[in-house]
Amino acid sequence: MAQLNAQGQPYEDDAPEPEAPAPAAAATASSDALDDLLAEIDGSLQVNAEQFVRSFVQKGGQ
Amino acid sequence: MRVVGIETEYGIVDPAEPRANPILLSSRLVTACRAWAGERTSRWDYGGEDPLQDQRGFRRSRLGASADLLTDSAEYDAAAGRVTLRRRRGSWEDPAHLNAVLANGARFYVDHAHPEYSGPEVTGARDAVIWDRAGDAIALAAATRYAEDEDGEVHLYKNNVDGKGASYGTHENFLVARAVAFDDLARRLTPHLVTRQVFTGAGRVGLGQFGEEPGFQLSQRADYMEAEVGLETTLRRPIVNTRDEPHATRDKYRRLHVIIGDANLFDVATYLKIGTTSLVLAAIEAQDERLDELELAHPVEAVQEVSRDVSLRRRIVLASGEAATALELQRALLEICRTYAADAGDAAVLARWEGVLERLGADLFSAAREVEWVAKLQLLGRLRSRHVSEDHPDGLPWDDARLAAADLQWSRLGDGWATRLAQAGQVERLATEDEVAAAAITAPQDTRARLRGGIVSARPDLVDAAGWSTVVLDRETDHGHLEVVHLDEPGAARHPLLDALIDG
Numbered sequence: 001m002a003q004l005n006a007q008g009q010p011y012e013d014d015a016p017e018p019e020a021p022a023p024a025a026a027a028t029a030s031s032d033a034l035d036d037l038l039a040e041i042d043g044s045l046q047v048n049a050e051q052f053v054r055s056f057v058q059k060g061g062q
Numbered sequence: 063m064r065v066v067g068i069e070t071e072y073g074i075v076d077p078a079e080p081r082a083n084p085i086l087l088s089s090r091l092v093t094a095c096r097a098w099a100g101e102r103t104s105r106w107d108y109g110g111e112d113p114l115q116d117q118r119g120f121r122r123s124r125l126g127a128s129a130d131l132l133t134d135s136a137e138y139d140a141a142a143g144r145v146t147l148r149r150r151r152g153s154w155e156d157p158a159h160l161n162a163v164l165a166n167g168a169r170f171y172v173d174h175a176h177p178e179y180s181g182p183e184v185t186g187a188r189d190a191v192i193w194d195r196a197g198d199a200i201a202l203a204a205a206t207r208y209a210e211d212e213d214g215e216v217h218l219y220k221n222n223v224d225g226k227g228a229s230y231g232t233h234e235n236f237l238v239a240r241a242v243a244f245d246d247l248a249r250r251l252t253p254h255l256v257t258r259q260v261f262t263g264a265g266r267v268g269l270g271q272f273g274e275e276p277g278f279q280l281s282q283r284a285d286y287m288e289a290e291v292g293l294e295t296t297l298r299r300p301i302v303n304t305r306d307e308p309h310a311t312r313d314k315y316r317r318l319h320v321i322i323g324d325a326n327l328f329d330v331a332t333y334l335k336i337g338t339t340s341l342v343l344a345a346i347e348a349q350d351e352r353l354d355e356l357e358l359a360h361p362v363e364a365v366q367e368v369s370r371d372v373s374l375r376r377r378i379v380l381a382s383g384e385a386a387t388a389l390e391l392q393r394a395l396l397e398i399c400r401t402y403a404a405d406a407g408d409a410a411v412l413a414r415w416e417g418v419l420e421r422l423g424a425d426l427f428s429a430a431r432e433v434e435w436v437a438k439l440q441l442l443g444r445l446r447s448r449h450v451s452e453d454h455p456d457g458l459p460w461d462d463a464r465l466a467a468a469d470l471q472w473s474r475l476g477d478g479w480a481t482r483l484a485q486a487g488q489v490e491r492l493a494t495e496d497e498v499a500a501a502a503i504t505a506p507q508d509t510r511a512r513l514r515g516g517i518v519s520a521r522p523d524l525v526d527a528a529g530w531s532t533v534v535l536d537r538e539t540d541h542g543h544l545e546v547v548h549l550d551e552p553g554a555a556r557h558p559l560l561d562a563l564i565d566g
Contacts (some may be wrong), residue, residue, distance in 0.1 A: 012454040033486050038444055041468055043478060053225065055080035056470050059175035061071045061230025062295040062321065 063185035071176040073219030095204035098419030106161035107529035147543035164166035165519035182511030187337030196501035221473035232325040257388040264324040265435030265470040276461035284369030309530035329492040330432035337411030344402035357381040
């Protein structure tokens, strides 16, 4: 666990700026099995994505 | 073995009529569920209004109850299970058909504006997975029946947000020793609830309660946690809920009601959600002071910090002034919990916990078969990169409706993208389809759910109503009253009166 400096912030060299994993990294894992599914998802979303999102309305629950 | 259970509120939509009344849809779905079950169901025992069967009835000592309320014949062994009588007071019909107690010991009903599956009491994380997936199978079977019996159909979503501000819950219940002071429980459990998101998160497109900021985060529920501790579940939701409704012997147990969790479609996520939390609770029950070193400086803010950090490298400030990443805190919790592995089931949880933390720390996407948000990020990341253009060198921006739609469709029961991913062999399963199918019609055999589900399955004609801690029998007797069988010990799977009826 990192010590904090006087300002209560982690030291700069302890805490490199977090970076999101690049989408490209995703492609390295199990690519082939996903390709067909991705093509299907992509195809289905060309048609009605905005309307689908707009019409998905729920009441709040617990 | 700790008794646990999971409740899931499903999103519900009539695809042909998006503005249909969700309470009506949910109530019809419960009716369809009852039809699917072949009417081997029971009403819910609301109780509470009649002093003869009030919850106070089983809090009150036997000596304090008037003799005519108790059945003292040898048939009713007070040590093994208490029975009291309830006056008939006309119809207890549930005219809206809002409840069905099922043969697997679960309750399928309408909660607020959602259908909810409250799973039966189970022991252990793997059984929690099995009976949680059984709930999805039951909900899906009910929806199939709905399409046959009703004019129209419903689609069910196992998620927690609609992207327009509404959130609905997936709650975990853990039986905890009453002797643990609640303040200690809340304080020592909070660091785990905040940081376990790294493997329990289902992933979400959009930041903020209304998804107003573009982006991706680990957890569905994080943006709806607004207090450290509290009683509410529908607004100003707390990290640790204080509802004190043990549904069990009050002086012996608490029921810890955890509302921060996401609905999960990945077995490993559900397994670790229940398994790790149960072990941390064992450390808390043992008053392990090592937990105090992990206390967070700002828990509510930290929920969102952890959820929004897909790099898993951001440090959270601790009350001690130190700082640590969520993964580091999880590793510290894992080390503490090694002391409390009581059986092979706990040992398996520890091994999986350690492995998943290692994979998340080494190469995020190596955990894509186990951790739901990682799989969702991977799938959506590849969807984004299919649309790289000059305007969008990173592919689809996070506020593109296609990503929001794919996120919602991910969780649709039956044909959602998570299910399709599993069918393509990309999701590790901890329970087989056969085990899940059996659990949809059979109760766990090692908790009181065996009695509730067993009597509903074997003799639904004798059951007036059932609840978590009661089964109300309606049969020919000399006294002419309803008989309330009290099941105040959640781990007790036997009762002399019910066993005789179940075994016929």
